[in-house]
Amino acid sequence: MKRLENHINIINLVGCCTQDNGPLYVIVEFAKHGNLRDFLKAQRVAASRDVQEEIHLTHGNLLSFSRQCARGMEYLAEQKV
Numbered sequence: 001m002k003r004l005e006n007h008i009n010i011i012n013l014v015g016c017c018t019q020d021n022g023p024l025y026v027i028v029e030f031a032k033h034g035n036l037r038d039f040l041k042a043q044r045v046a047a048s049r050d051v052q053e054e055i056h057l058t059h060g061n062l063l064s065f066s067r068q069c070a071r072g073m074e075y076l077a078e079q080k081v
Contacts, residue, residue: 004079008071009068009071009075010072010076011031012028012029014028014029015027036069043057
């Protein structure tokens with residue numbers, strides 16, 4: 001394991017727990033909308049069904065998501081993770 005400073009574009013690992021021959025439990029920081037992939041898929045389905053959603057994604061939003069992902073990955077690369 002490696003300790004990293006908090007970064008705005010990284011979901012933090014809070015803790016983990018293992019038992020002999022048991023599953024690995026990972027506790028991470030809360031993400032209101034879950035993971036990005038499932039969030040984007042749900043928005044695509046909602047848009048194709050003309051469902052009224054609170055969140056309306058624009059090309060600017062998608063570009064911002066991409067930039068944030070790139071910044072998070074850049075940070076992890078700098079930390080040699």
